[in-house]
Amino acid sequence: MSELSVSGLTKRFGGLVAVNDLSFSVNQHEILGLIGPNGSGKSTTLNMISGSLKPTEGIVNFRNRELQDLPAHKISRLGVSRTFQLVRTLPSMSVVENVMAGAVFGHKRLWGKRLQQAASEALERVGMADKRGAAISQLTYIDTKRVELARAMVSDPRVLLLDEWLAGLNPSELEIGIDLIHSLREQGVTVVLVEHVMDAIRSLCDRCVVMASGQMIIEGNTHDVLQHPEVIKAYLGDDDA
Amino acid sequence: MTSKEWRQLTLLLVAVALMALIPLGDDGYWLSICISIVMFTALATSWSIFSGPTHYISLASAAFFGIGSYVTALGFESLSLWVLVPIAGVMGALIAALIGLATLRLSGVYFVIFTLGLAELIRQITTWVQNASGQKGFYVLTDVTESQLYWALLGLCLFVFLLGGLIERSRLGFAVRIIGDDEAVARHVGINTALTKVILFMVPGAVAAMVGAILAPRYVYIEPSLAFAPILSFQVVIMALLGGTGRLWGPLVGVVPFTFLWEFLSSTFPNQTTLLLGVAFLVIVFVLPQGFIGLFASIKRRMNGGRA
Numbered sequence: 001m002s003e004l005s006v007s008g009l010t011k012r013f014g015g016l017v018a019v020n021d022l023s024f025s026v027n028q029h030e031i032l033g034l035i036g037p038n039g040s041g042k043s044t045t046l047n048m049i050s051g052s053l054k055p056t057e058g059i060v061n062f063r064n065r066e067l068q069d070l071p072a073h074k075i076s077r078l079g080v081s082r083t084f085q086l087v088r089t090l091p092s093m094s095v096v097e098n099v100m101a102g103a104v105f106g107h108k109r110l111w112g113k114r115l116q117q118a119a120s121e122a123l124e125r126v127g128m129a130d131k132r133g134a135a136i137s138q139l140t141y142i143d144t145k146r147v148e149l150a151r152a153m154v155s156d157p158r159v160l161l162l163d164e165w166l167a168g169l170n171p172s173e174l175e176i177g178i179d180l181i182h183s184l185r186e187q188g189v190t191v192v193l194v195e196h197v198m199d200a201i202r203s204l205c206d207r208c209v210v211m212a213s214g215q216m217i218i219e220g221n222t223h224d225v226l227q228h229p230e231v232i233k234a235y236l237g238d239d240d241a
Numbered sequence: 242m243t244s245k246e247w248r249q250l251t252l253l254l255v256a257v258a259l260m261a262l263i264p265l266g267d268d269g270y271w272l273s274i275c276i277s278i279v280m281f282t283a284l285a286t287s288w289s290i291f292s293g294p295t296h297y298i299s300l301a302s303a304a305f306f307g308i309g310s311y312v313t314a315l316g317f318e319s320l321s322l323w324v325l326v327p328i329a330g331v332m333g334a335l336i337a338a339l340i341g342l343a344t345l346r347l348s349g350v351y352f353v354i355f356t357l358g359l360a361e362l363i364r365q366i367t368t369w370v371q372n373a374s375g376q377k378g379f380y381v382l383t384d385v386t387e388s389q390l391y392w393a394l395l396g397l398c399l400f401v402f403l404l405g406g407l408i409e410r411s412r413l414g415f416a417v418r419i420i421g422d423d424e425a426v427a428r429h430v431g432i433n434t435a436l437t438k439v440i441l442f443m444v445p446g447a448v449a450a451m452v453g454a455i456l457a458p459r460y461v462y463i464e465p466s467l468a469f470a471p472i473l474s475f476q477v478v479i480m481a482l483l484g485g486t487g488r489l490w491g492p493l494v495g496v497v498p499f500t501f502l503w504e505f506l507s508s509t510f511p512n513q514t515t516l517l518l519g520v521a522f523l524v525i526v527f528v529l530p531q532g533f534i535g536l537f538a539s540i541k542r543r544m545n546g547g548r549a
Contacts, residue, residue, distance in 0.1 A: 050429060072428040082429055090422035101419050104412055106431030111412060151430070 002061075003028040003190045004049070004080075004159050009058035011044050018044045020214040022058070026159070031181070031191040033205035033222065037235055040211040042194040043085055046161045049192070050082045051075040062159065079107040081157035083148045083165050085194075089136045095147055096132040099123055102151035107158075122154040126180060142173045149180065160184060162193040166200045178203055202226070210234065249406070257399050264388035272387055276459075277500045279394040280452055283401050284473075285481040285492035287448035290405050291441045292478075293486030294414075294421040298353045299442070300474040301340065302449045304360035305333045307469035309453025311367065314379040314463040322385055322458065326393065329454035330447040337446025341439035357474070364469035371465060378464030385458045393455045401448055405489045408441075417441055475518070476503070483525050485532025494533045 005025035011018045019041040026032045034042045047053040049060055051072030060067040067075050081102070090098050099119040103110045110118055123129050126146040136144065145165060152160055166177050178200055185191060195201050201208065202222060209219040212234040218225055225231060242250075263275050284302055292299055309329040316325045344355050371377060408414045416437045420427040427434050457463055476499075484495025502521065507514045529536055 052425065052429070071433075073431045073433050076429050076431040084425070088423050088426050090419055090426060092422050093418065101415070101426070102430050104415060104430070155430070 002026065003030075003063065004192070005061045006045070006049065007059050007061070009045065009048060009060065010056050011041070011048060011053060012056045017214050019048070019055075019211075022211070022214075022216055024209045024216065024219055026190055026192055028190055029185060029188060030206050031185055031193065031204050033201045033208040034192060034194045034211065035196070035201060035208055036211035036217075039213075040234075041214040042211055043163055045211070046082065046163050046192070046194055049075075050080060050161055073105070076106040076155070079155075079158035080161065081107070081152035081155050081159070082161035083145075083152055083163055085163040087141075087144045087148055089144050089147055091136050093136065094132070095128060095134050095136065095139070096120070096123065098136065098147050099150045099154055103154040103156075107155045118154050119150075122150040125153065125183070126150045127176070142169055142177075145169075145177075153184065157189060159190045159192065162191065162195075164194055164196065166193075166195055166197045169197075174200065198226075246406075246410075253399070253402055257395060260395055261392060264391055268388060272391060274500065274504060276387065276391050276394060277504070278496055279391065279398050280456065281477065281480055281496045281500060282493050283394060283398045283448055283452050284445075284477045285484070285496050286398070286401050286405060286489065287445040288477050289481045289486040289492050290401075290408060290444050290489075292445075292481070293491075294417045295438060295441070296421055297345070297438075297442075298478060299356045299445065300353060300471075300478065301337075301356035301360055302445065302477045303469050303471050303473040304356075304363045305337065305446045305449035306453035306473055307360075307364065307367070307465070308332055308336060309450035309455075310457040310460070310463050310468040311453075312450070313454045313457035314381050314468075317381055317383055317458070322383060322455070323393075326451050326454045329450040333450025334443040334447035336450075337443045338439055340446075341442040342435075345435060345438040345442065357471070360469060360471055360474060364465050364471075367469065368465040378462055378467075381457045381461060381463055383458040387459070390455055390459055394452065397448065397451055397455065402489060404444065408444075409489060413437065413440065472515070472518070475522075479518070479522050479525060483529065483532055485534025487531075487534050491532060491534045 002025040005023075007023040009022040010020055022041070022045060024032075034045060036042055044053060048055045049067065051067065051070060051074070055068050058068065062078060062080060065078065067078075067080075090101060093101075096119050099122050100115055103115055103118050108118065120129065120132065123132055126149055128143060128146050128150065131139070131143065136147070139147065149165065162181070166174060169177055174197065181191060181193070181204055193204070205222045207220060208222045208225045210217050210225055210231050217230050217234060218228055260275070260279070264272055284306075288299065288302060291297065309332070312329040312332060313322065313325050316328070340356075340359060344352055347355060416427065416432045419430065419432060420434050420437060424434055453468065460467060480495040480499045481492040482495065483499055484493060485491035506517045510517060531538070
């Protein structure tokens with residue numbers, strides 16, 4: 001069953017067409033990779049699904065509801081969570097407050113003891129239980145990413161949009177990150193991830209949609225897609241294809 | 242409530258009860274100073290409930306204050322002052338909501354300029370309407386005493402502190418802190434940011450209008466240039482920043498010394514008061530960017546560091 005689908009999705013910024021007539025769908029419990037060279041419109045696509053940007057044309061369908069005209073906060077309340085390409089944390093708050101922020105106003109609307117409990121569980125899952133009282137400024141880069149993921153997870157989302165969440169991690173951190181995303185899927189979350197790290201894409205994604213210059217060039221099962229000459233051409237140029 | 246919250250509440254109630262005794266001891270100079278203090282405490286505290294976490298600097302206090310005084314000026318002959326004050330509060334809140342809907346999309350400096358311009362606009366419209374009606378102003382002659390005004394303002398202060406404490410512990414307070422930190426995150430965790438900001442902006446709007454309504458009888462004669470004096474907006478901002486906006490009691494720490502400073506400046510240099518106000522503003526921003534609260538925090542840190 002399709003959990004999330006986009007059809008004819010288009011975004012124009014003045015004369016520039018960032019995303020052009022994009023259509024794909026994600027099934028429940030699936031991990032879909034959205035890949036392609038820089039500037040191909042992947043983040044713009046995520047931004048349109050999550051409501052940061054309003055599509056110029058096209059439809060975003062989530063469990064038989066159209067999202068394209070809804071503001072971001074309503075989309076979040078329906079159960080679509082996200083992380084950001086450049087990590088966004090709440091600098092004046094502690095780690096646990098950052099995580100709590102995800103479960104008060106959105107898909108989950110907890111308060112008091114149950115909120116504390118949910119935040120603790122989310123921190124535990126991302127391996128940050130010992131740093132719950134720390135200030136955001138004391139954290140390393142991967143830890144801020146963990147906090148951001150915990151904030152997205154604590155809302156118990158149906159769909160999780162990860163925008164290069166694995167970028168910038170060292171190999172051992174990457175392994176931890178990949179395991180985390182795997183565990184999310186087992187929990188029943190549908191994941192769409194924009195990613196450049198090939199190891200992660202190979203081991204995580206069931207299917208991939210490859211974009212170049214705002215258009216989808218191919219979609220299919222990850223292994224086949226990555227072998228496809230069009231994809232290699234898009235990443236490396238004609239000579240290597 | 243935790244034991245710490247009970248302690249704070251007790252402290253607040255004891256302080257208010259003690260303050261309430263002041264008119265029994267002196268109803269001249271000291272009472273008038275205390276009226277200034279409670280007036281600016283209500284204004285600056287309610288101002289920082291909105292502007293502290295959101296960082297939206299509002300210069301609209303004078304507009305709401307003026308609207309409140311006009312509610313009293315127009316209604317005191319038919320209604321009791323104690324009915325007019327809540328009416329002024331509702332008016333202030335509604336107008337704040339309208340302004341909020343129109344302006345809270347603006348960010349940073351644009352919002353500041355807009356609120357300043359708005360206060361001026363309301364003043365000009367009032368002047369125009371007044372002139373068209375043939376009167377320059379209104380006499381507000383009531384039998385309300387200074388002590389009663391003081392008690393009313395003190396009660397309003399108590400209300401502001403209780404409301405502020407309530408907001409701080411609520412989802413609304415949490416939402417507005419998230420908005421102040423990162424509005425994009427706020428939207429994506431499900432906060433209706435526009436609505437949240439509008440609701441919170443209604444707090445200083447309502448309180449400033451109520452202060453204006455309470456104080457109108459003290460002016461005896463109300464006209465637009467008095468009721469909508471722009472300097473009031475600046476005083477409120479300076480006092481709130483001097484104290485610090487990070488805590489509910491922060492502005493109070495700024496209001497008390499500033500009221501005395503203002504009293505001293507305006508009696509010693511009556512012709513240079515505005516100039517010196519400007520200098521005071523500069524000094525505060527340079528020397529105490531985090532206000533007294535920031536100063537206390539850094540002293541505390543240094544003492545702890547010394548011990549360790």
